[in-house]
Amino acid sequence: MTNNNNLVASRRALLKKGAALAAGMGTLMVTGQAQAKANCTPAPQKFDEVFDIIVVGSGFAGMSAAVQAAEEGAKVLVIDKMPVFGGNSTINGGAMAVAGSELQAKEGVNDSIELMVSDMLKSGRGMNDVNMLKLVCNGTSESAKWLESYGTVWKPFVQHFGGHSVPRVLQTRESSGAGIIRPLIKAAEKIGVTMYKQTKLESFIQDDDQRVIGVNVKSQYFFPKERTGSQRTLGARKGVIMATGGFGRDIDFRQMQQPKLTSELDSTNHPGATAGALKQMMLIGANPIHLDQIQLGPWSSPDEKGFGTASQFNTAATYQNGIVVDARTGERFFNELADRKARADAIMTRRDEQGKPVYPIGLTNAKGAAKAQTLAWGMKYDVIKKADTLEQLAKEYGIPADKLKAQVAQWNQFVRDGEDKQFGRPLMQAFELTEGPWYAVRMWPKVHYCMGGVRVNTQSEVLHLVSDKPIAGLYAAGEATGGIHGASRLGACAVAEGVVTGRNAARSAAAASAISLKQA
Amino acid sequence: MTNNNNLVASRRALLKKGAALAAGMGTLMVTGQAQAKANCTPAPQKFDEVFDIIVVGSGFAGMSAAVQAAEEGAKVLVIDKMPVFGGNSTINGGAMAVAGSELQAKEGVNDSIELMVSDMLKSGRGMNDVNMLKLVCNGTSESAKWLESYGTVWKPFVQHFGGHSVPRVLQTRESSGAGIIRPLIKAAEKIGVTMYKQTKLESFIQDDDQRVIGVNVKSQYFFPKERTGSQRTLGARKGVIMATGGFGRDIDFRQMQQPKLTSELDSTNHPGATAGALKQMMLIGANPIHLDQIQLGPWSSPDEKGFGTASQFNTAATYQNGIVVDARTGERFFNELADRKARADAIMTRRDEQGKPVYPIGLTNAKGAAKAQTLAWGMKYDVIKKADTLEQLAKEYGIPADKLKAQVAQWNQFVRDGEDKQFGRPLMQAFELTEGPWYAVRMWPKVHYCMGGVRVNTQSEVLHLVSDKPIAGLYAAGEATGGIHGASRLGACAVAEGVVTGRNAARSAAAASAISLKQA
Incomplete structure (x- = not known):
């Protein structure tokens, strides 16, 4: 028993004694039980x-x-x-x-x-x-x-x-x-x-x-x-x-x-x-x-535990310099630079008829991923996938390839126009996505x-x-x-x-x- | 001093005495103050x-x-x-x-x-x-x-x-x-x-x-x-x-x-x-x-205090048997049978450029208001207004009359079709709004x-x-x-x-x- 435990034992004895004395005071106690209230333990001297x-x-x-x-x-x-x-x-x-x-x-x-x-x-x-x-x-x-x-x-x-x-x-x-x-x-x-x-x-x-x-x-x-x-x-x-x-x-x-x-x-x-x-x-x-x-973080991936590699990748690459699409349609469905709640809420609407998640795909190219320090790790653990062409990327995730290509083309037009006419995303640091290799992750929010x-x-x-x-x-x-x-x-x-x-x-x-x- | 106060006084004296005794126990008390902790008052006998x-x-x-x-x-x-x-x-x-x-x-x-x-x-x-x-x-x-x-x-x-x-x-x-x-x-x-x-x-x-x-x-x-x-x-x-x-x-x-x-x-x-x-x-x-x-109640009126007369009127008349329109356009802007949060949130989007409320107008006709028991009171206090024609009603609230008439006509078409093609409102008890007199209120939510x-x-x-x-x-x-x-x-x-x-x-x-x- 440590000194510390000795003190606790001694305090307990004193509390018992105190309660007994208090009980002796008659009108103060209802039950006369020896145990002090949890929130009423007196401060130690x-x-x-x-x-x-x-x-x-x-x-x-x-x-x-x-x-x-x-x-x-x-x-x-x-x-x-x-x-x-x-x-x-x-x-x-x-x-x-x-x-x-x-x-x-x-x-x-x-x-x-x-x-x-x-x-x-x-x-x-x-x-x-x-x-x-x-x-x-x-x-x-x-x-x-x-x-x-x-x-x-x-x-x-x-x-x-x-x-x-x-x-x-x-x-x-x-x-x-x-x-x-x-x-x-x-x-x-x-x-x-x-x-x-x-x-x-x-x-x-x-x-x-x-x-x-x-x-x-x-x-x-x-x-x-x-x-x-x-x-x-x-x-x-x-x-x-x-x-x-x-x-x-x-x-x-x-x-x-x-x-x-x-x-x-x-x-x-x-x-x-x-x-x-x-x-x-x-x-x-x-x-x-x-x-x-x-808050649910909108940048994480279901293909790894916890914060993982996708969170930094999505924050620094796909959300700033890429797009996020519905895996079934190849189409964007929200402003990738909206606040976290708006993004997480949007992602979590992607479900099949049974209500099961249909993980959206975040993607960018090599230029867009240049500042993603977790890229190598993410690829090593197969969370981030690489493809030389948009066709290959589409195939990897089962996205209709023509639709994905059309979406990227539309995005590039928005960047040239200086206005995201679909979702009003700010374009101050945006650039066109013109060539591979491409990098992508499946996305789903986490607490x-x-x-x-x-x-x-x-x-x-x-x-x-x-x-x-x-x-x-x-x-x-x-x-x-x-x-x-x-x-x-x-x-x-x-x-x-x-x-x-x-x-x-x-x-x-x-x-x-x-x-x-x-x-x- | 009542008996009750006597008891309180007596309990206080005992608490003081108790504290003094406890203080005598030495290691139990830090300050030895006579006042018991607020959340540690012993139960009365x-x-x-x-x-x-x-x-x-x-x-x-x-x-x-x-x-x-x-x-x-x-x-x-x-x-x-x-x-x-x-x-x-x-x-x-x-x-x-x-x-x-x-x-x-x-x-x-x-x-x-x-x-x-x-x-x-x-x-x-x-x-x-x-x-x-x-x-x-x-x-x-x-x-x-x-x-x-x-x-x-x-x-x-x-x-x-x-x-x-x-x-x-x-x-x-x-x-x-x-x-x-x-x-x-x-x-x-x-x-x-x-x-x-x-x-x-x-x-x-x-x-x-x-x-x-x-x-x-x-x-x-x-x-x-x-x-x-x-x-x-x-x-x-x-x-x-x-x-x-x-x-x-x-x-x-x-x-x-x-x-x-x-x-x-x-x-x-x-x-x-x-x-x-x-x-x-x-x-x-x-x-x-x-x-x-x-929760904000979506059926109240800024033209009276508290629950008032509008709440029952809107619940039993305009929401079930009428429509709610933007006062500037005469157009519906939400499903009048949505849940309270959806309705209150929708109403509170109606603001001018300075952010001040532009109170929407809830309206129905005599048939729609048949079950509104507060109708007479609401009219007496000028919260609910009556008009013989839609033109007069529009004039009363500054709504463009042609637009309001078009909106009512469209609503009636939805009722005939059995489907609210704009906002998906359920139409089980709905009927066409074909003739006056008309009744209306200005609306704004309350806690x-x-x-x-x-x-x-x-x-x-x-x-x-x-x-x-x-x-x-x-x-x-x-x-x-x-x-x-x-x-x-x-x-x-x-x-x-x-x-x-x-x-x-x-x-x-x-x-x-x-x-x-x-x-x-």
Whole structure:
């Protein structure tokens, strides 16, 4: 038995004693049972360890919060329940929407914070929290530079992702969020941030004024084995920052809100993307916003698991520089640069008479695929197929060849005319598809992002359901929060949100008054 | 000071004493403050009053639960915070969707429970809780007869409401839910149910096992004055049934989920339709489903407040027996028998270049308006206008007269052909509009119904967020629950849901084991 377990045992004994004493007071207890209420466990007098700020989660929001808080002089701990740091952020595409970047200026793209806000509001169907949205968009340019200062390297060109009215996406050299997370972890270690893996938040510790003063955790926890790990108490003199992401892989929880998102629908998320931390916040009064707004990524393939190779290929190649067609007709059926919800909804209409998916085909040529870093891998795993001619490509997927050729010809005419007369796709970076070789993938959406989460104010304080005032000591950032994106997040806006709100939460927590906590 | 206040004072003194004792235990307390945590107040040893079942709310769900519970032999209390019983239910249209009624058989309408489930699933965009949906549809026929047995009188014909594939709507003689609520209140009083008005739920009382054993209320409460009323404790030996409705008039709360639903958008709900009870359920772990799914009623008029006269007129006259046109063009622009969401969304697209509403016009003739009981009132208040000819009607609303006449002629052709070639509206009960006088209203949606609410199982037990197991002693029914209707409720399905699930909750609570509680 560890010291920690000793403490737990001793606390249990005291609780029992306390309950017995309370029972002795007669009028206070109905049943006289010895067990204390789960949500009424008194705070420990001494914590196993005490920090200024505890950050829960180590993705974009968590690592940005940790480094920013340390910059502000706070003693910081980051915990993550998984055996590796980074969560979904290391397996995402590392693309960050930035309004008014130097790269945009260099390429002659006119952009503004107002335009980015307006694009996100449109995609969010007006359900967005406008104040939070402005805070994020306002912070993108400065935060992109802040990331650079810690070692992130952006590709030397700006990209045009779906739903954005102009090209405004920066992407890490690696086409991966690891190009952001790795430098931040290095910075955190250098600046003295403590980081614990396999340490799972169990519940919050609140004082008698309901202020969050720490967390009960399980250390040496092996996800997803709930019986592993040992109890520890961690104190937070200034606050706890929840950067705990979404619940895309929590199949039970997501199905309560969206019954159609069954286990048969794949997800791009890592296995740890569950609702546990969200539930703990809700249990102490956090206000859940838009929990049923769950985004399906429109760029994934049914021919591989998870994020895979198709997602980057489609984002950088077919959606920007190619077309997507119905496999039965060879015809386009939506604006390939619409927002994610519009695209995913469109794709999922392609079904046979029994309702089974008829996977649409995304295609482009060698010029269109030039910036797709996952091309070789995708071909290796037979997810992306190559064909020298459109006829061969059509044959590969059972598309009527004459119709496919006619569709490509029509597309090229739209590009020459400067107008997509069918679906109104923006053509700023479009070019004609004139020659092979051709590359293509089968497409079907996967669960990707939770727009929903807890309600926060512009200080990143978590607001209480009843009072709509901050729950003292509790902050949240990134995907764990709800409302910024409304009904549908635009691509590359999760990195923007995570970094900007993570740093925002850190500044708020660092500026909070510290309370005195004792360490065992 | 009342006895009640004396008790509160005495409890406070004991709490203080308890805290002091606990503080004496040393390791248990951090701050030693004398104030107990809000969510950790111990249950009182003696309640001001004790019942078997306490029903909170007195609409369709609440009164059905109360009468059913009393039928099962339980000692029942109904509380309502408002100065009158019935909530929204007395100001609604009293229409109940019933699958397989005798009236349908009489009129030769083929219907089934499966068809009703399928209609509601379609309207709900597949977001529905199918088990709860089946429970509701299964129960409609028997529950309609149960209401009759207590004195509800249905009109002698069946109606065809939007989104239902066949005519299946029964409506009270009065065209009002009062035709259901009044008989149920009479039945409740006769069978010995205690009923307290102006008695507001403040919070739940739970025992040490988290079982809900009663409620803290304010009696003599004058809505919405939070400083009025005196504290009382009410014990529930078997359970508390929450039939507390939706939050359509809680402008702050609805805007957190749907920022566009500002105070400028009217609601059909009574002022008491707030989120207070929902929040209290969430604070003890209830799982909120679909809170952002808030329905706009597509049949209301901007020319009067609230439900008004237009809602029944449009439901019974223009939508079933007339057409709705754009005031600028005289042209139809949607299927007038689509589901509510489709209709409200369509109407709200009618805006001028500045985004201001251009109110569409719903119109029919004398034959079409024959079953509109609010016609005379609507005309008296100048909400419904009458014209002898289509030319006069067009002039009244600034519609191009030739276009309106052409549209009516086209509609009549569709009716003769048996097919709405423009919008696919079902024509089972349709007839040609050949002669005046004509009646019309201006239309714009109003906040009407909350699809969202707490998650329940088919025993109407409220499920806990973390365990997904029942919160012992807590039941919910009607609009207070979430998931049955998915993204959009069909008309006449709220009465069905309220009555069926109210009775279902009552049967579950009545069958629960009773715990022993003491009365002061």
